[in-house]
């Protein structure tokens with residue numbers, strides 16, 4: 496697979512957990528738990544604040560959590576089984592992205608200004624969680640390729656965390672919901688792009704002769 500992080504939500508590459516030691520696996524499990532907690536917090540905050548960028552940001556936490564869960568789950572499985580799991584994940588995160596696109600579409604029809612305070616607090620917790628993951632992974636950034644790709648993804652998540660904070664600040668500064676929707680759509684497009692790449696990669700692995 497040629498897949499290497501280019502930009503945005505790119506934590507979608509499978510991690511080969513089999514080659515990791517106990518300490519590295521433990522770090523990945525902690526990063527997984529942080530992502531699940533952040534995902535739940537973001538969805539809840541998106542609901543009560545009416546912010547779309549929090550919802551798009553939550554997608555990335557969901558995708559990352561799925562990547563870590565499935566990577567831990569497929570240890571020792573055959574290549575074909577791994578490709579099927581990757582396809583399952585690709586379709587699952589693509590479906591989640593379509594659901595978010597639907598919500599954003601509804602909000603475009605009836606734009607409302609999100610509650611800045613709730614949005615800002617959630618955006619800061621999200622950034623703090625992303626920084627925590629980055630800090631946990633930093634000692635491993637130059638070692639094993641799996642750990643360094645997890646570190647790279649976590650660094651991109653910090654960038655995404657800043658984008659959501661910028662959205663919250665712009666909502667406050669302009670008293671409008673449009674900055675929130677614009678950031679939400681940008682994050683969603685990046686996420687859809689990486690979900691599509693996961694599906695294409697898995698398809699190629701499952702049908703090596705058809706597409707080359």
Ligand SMILES: [Zn+2]
Pocket residue numbers: 504505506555556559648649651652
């Ligand atoms: Zn990510």
